Amino acid sequence: MRYTDLKKRECVSTTTGERLGFITDVIIDENKGVVTHLVIGEKRKMSMRKEAEEHVIDLREIETVGEDVLIVALKNNQRR
Template identity: 30%
Template sequence: MMKVTDLTRRDIINLTDGAKLGAIKDMHIDPSTGTIKAFVLQGPKKYGVLSAGRDVVVPWEKIKKIGVDAVLVELDTFHNLNYQGGP
Protein backbone atom coordinates (compact mmCIF):
# COMPACT_ATOMS: atom_id res chain seq x y z
CA MET A 1 0.00 0.00 0.00
CA MET A 2 1.22 3.47 -0.84
CA LYS A 3 0.09 6.96 0.15
CA VAL A 4 -0.56 9.71 -2.39
CA THR A 5 1.87 11.94 -0.49
CA ASP A 6 4.60 9.33 -1.12
CA LEU A 7 4.01 9.65 -4.86
CA THR A 8 4.27 13.44 -4.81
CA ARG A 9 7.84 13.16 -3.52
CA ARG A 10 9.05 10.99 -6.42
CA ASP A 11 10.69 12.26 -9.59
CA ILE A 12 8.76 11.63 -12.81
CA ILE A 13 11.22 10.46 -15.50
CA ASN A 14 10.47 9.98 -19.19
CA LEU A 15 12.03 6.73 -20.43
CA THR A 16 12.14 8.02 -24.01
CA ASP A 17 14.59 10.86 -23.41
CA GLY A 18 15.50 10.68 -19.70
CA ALA A 19 13.87 14.05 -18.97
CA LYS A 20 12.58 14.88 -15.51
CA LEU A 21 9.00 16.00 -16.14
CA GLY A 22 7.92 17.56 -12.85
CA ALA A 23 6.11 16.69 -9.66
CA ILE A 24 2.75 14.95 -9.32
CA LYS A 25 0.25 17.66 -8.47
CA ASP A 26 -3.00 15.71 -8.70
CA MET A 27 -4.58 12.51 -10.00
CA HIS A 28 -7.61 11.66 -12.09
CA ILE A 29 -9.52 8.85 -10.39
CA ASP A 30 -12.52 6.95 -11.75
CA PRO A 31 -15.10 7.33 -8.96
CA SER A 32 -17.00 4.18 -9.93
CA THR A 33 -13.96 1.87 -9.71
CA GLY A 34 -11.51 3.84 -7.57
CA THR A 35 -8.75 3.31 -10.15
CA ILE A 36 -6.21 5.94 -11.13
CA LYS A 37 -6.74 7.12 -14.72
CA ALA A 38 -3.95 9.70 -14.96
CA PHE A 39 -1.34 11.68 -13.06
CA VAL A 40 -1.43 15.46 -13.34
CA LEU A 41 2.07 16.93 -13.27
CA GLN A 42 2.93 20.48 -12.41
CA GLY A 43 3.92 22.20 -15.64
CA PRO A 44 7.31 23.84 -16.08
CA LYS A 45 7.73 27.24 -14.45
CA LYS A 46 7.69 30.24 -16.76
CA TYR A 47 9.03 33.67 -16.02
CA GLY A 48 7.68 37.08 -16.92
CA VAL A 49 4.01 37.99 -17.05
CA LEU A 50 2.88 34.37 -16.59
CA SER A 51 4.32 32.85 -13.44
CA ALA A 52 3.54 29.17 -14.11
CA GLY A 53 3.25 26.81 -17.04
CA ARG A 54 0.30 24.58 -17.80
CA ASP A 55 -0.23 21.29 -15.99
CA VAL A 56 0.53 18.05 -17.86
CA VAL A 57 -1.78 15.02 -17.83
CA VAL A 58 -0.06 11.62 -18.11
CA PRO A 59 -2.52 8.77 -18.83
CA TRP A 60 -2.18 5.63 -16.68
CA GLU A 61 -1.24 3.59 -19.78
CA LYS A 62 1.95 5.69 -20.12
CA ILE A 63 3.09 4.97 -16.55
CA LYS A 64 5.53 2.05 -16.77
CA LYS A 65 6.99 1.67 -13.28
CA ILE A 66 6.49 3.20 -9.85
CA GLY A 67 9.71 2.83 -7.92
CA VAL A 68 11.01 3.84 -4.52
CA ASP A 69 12.60 7.09 -5.79
CA ALA A 70 11.00 7.70 -9.18
CA VAL A 71 8.03 7.06 -11.46
CA LEU A 72 8.99 6.00 -14.98
CA VAL A 73 6.72 7.02 -17.84
CA GLU A 74 7.07 6.44 -21.56
CA LEU A 75 6.08 9.44 -23.65
CA ASP A 76 7.03 10.06 -27.29
CA THR A 77 7.72 13.74 -26.75
CA PHE A 78 6.94 16.26 -24.04
CA HIS A 79 5.07 18.38 -26.62
CA ASN A 80 2.53 15.62 -27.35
CA LEU A 81 1.15 15.60 -23.81
CA ASN A 82 -2.31 16.83 -22.95
CA TYR A 83 -2.30 20.16 -21.17
CA GLN A 84 -4.72 21.32 -18.51
CA GLY A 85 -5.23 24.81 -17.21
CA GLY A 86 -3.04 27.81 -17.92
CA PRO A 87 -3.56 30.42 -20.65
Protein backbone atom coordinates (compact mmCIF):
# COMPACT_ATOMS: atom_id res chain seq x y z
CA MET A 1 0.00 0.00 0.00
CA ARG A 2 1.29 3.45 -0.85
CA TYR A 3 1.62 6.35 1.56
CA THR A 4 -0.62 8.48 -0.67
CA ASP A 5 -3.40 5.91 -0.22
CA LEU A 6 -2.91 5.74 3.55
CA LYS A 7 -2.93 9.47 4.20
CA LYS A 8 -6.50 9.73 2.89
CA ARG A 9 -7.79 7.52 5.71
CA GLU A 10 -8.99 8.83 9.04
CA CYS A 11 -7.66 7.02 12.12
CA VAL A 12 -9.97 5.91 14.93
CA SER A 13 -8.98 4.39 18.29
CA THR A 14 -10.77 1.22 19.38
CA THR A 15 -9.76 1.78 23.00
CA THR A 16 -11.27 5.27 23.35
CA GLY A 17 -13.47 5.62 20.26
CA GLU A 18 -11.65 8.89 19.59
CA ARG A 19 -11.16 10.17 16.06
CA LEU A 20 -7.41 10.74 16.01
CA GLY A 21 -7.02 12.49 12.67
CA PHE A 22 -5.23 11.61 9.46
CA ILE A 23 -1.81 10.13 8.73
CA THR A 24 0.65 12.98 8.30
CA ASP A 25 3.99 11.16 8.24
CA VAL A 26 5.73 7.81 8.62
CA ILE A 27 8.78 6.79 10.64
CA ILE A 28 11.25 4.48 8.91
CA ASP A 29 13.84 2.21 10.51
CA GLU A 30 16.90 3.34 8.58
CA ASN A 31 18.81 0.10 9.22
CA LYS A 32 16.07 -2.17 7.87
CA GLY A 33 14.47 0.28 5.44
CA VAL A 34 10.93 -0.45 6.65
CA VAL A 35 8.13 1.70 8.05
CA THR A 36 7.78 1.15 11.80
CA HIS A 37 5.36 3.87 12.93
CA LEU A 38 2.69 6.20 11.59
CA VAL A 39 2.33 9.80 12.71
CA ILE A 40 -1.31 10.82 13.10
CA GLY A 41 -2.18 14.52 13.17
CA GLU A 42 -5.25 15.60 15.12
CA LYS A 43 -7.87 17.65 13.43
CA ARG A 44 -7.50 21.23 14.48
CA LYS A 45 -10.02 22.21 17.07
CA MET A 46 -11.61 25.62 17.35
CA SER A 47 -8.93 27.01 19.60
CA MET A 48 -6.05 29.42 19.57
CA ARG A 49 -3.42 26.65 19.58
CA LYS A 50 -1.03 26.99 16.68
CA GLU A 51 0.22 23.41 16.82
CA ALA A 52 -2.03 20.37 16.86
CA GLU A 53 -0.89 17.34 18.84
CA GLU A 54 0.24 14.23 17.02
CA HIS A 55 -0.01 10.54 17.89
CA VAL A 56 2.78 8.11 17.03
CA ILE A 57 1.27 4.72 16.24
CA ASP A 58 3.29 1.50 16.08
CA LEU A 59 2.29 -0.55 13.03
CA ARG A 60 1.47 -3.47 15.36
CA GLU A 61 -1.34 -1.35 16.83
CA ILE A 62 -3.23 -1.27 13.53
CA GLU A 63 -6.25 -3.57 13.71
CA THR A 64 -8.02 -2.87 10.42
CA VAL A 65 -7.34 -0.91 7.25
CA GLY A 66 -10.64 -0.03 5.61
CA GLU A 67 -11.46 1.98 2.52
CA ASP A 68 -11.91 5.22 4.48
CA VAL A 69 -10.77 4.44 8.03
CA LEU A 70 -7.75 2.98 9.80
CA ILE A 71 -8.70 1.31 13.12
CA VAL A 72 -5.96 1.30 15.77
CA ALA A 73 -5.70 -0.01 19.32
CA LEU A 74 -3.67 2.55 21.25
CA LYS A 75 -1.51 0.61 23.67
CA ASN A 76 1.40 2.99 24.06
CA ASN A 77 -0.29 6.22 23.10
CA GLN A 78 2.65 8.47 22.36
CA ARG A 79 2.02 12.12 21.69
CA ARG A 80 4.51 14.59 20.44
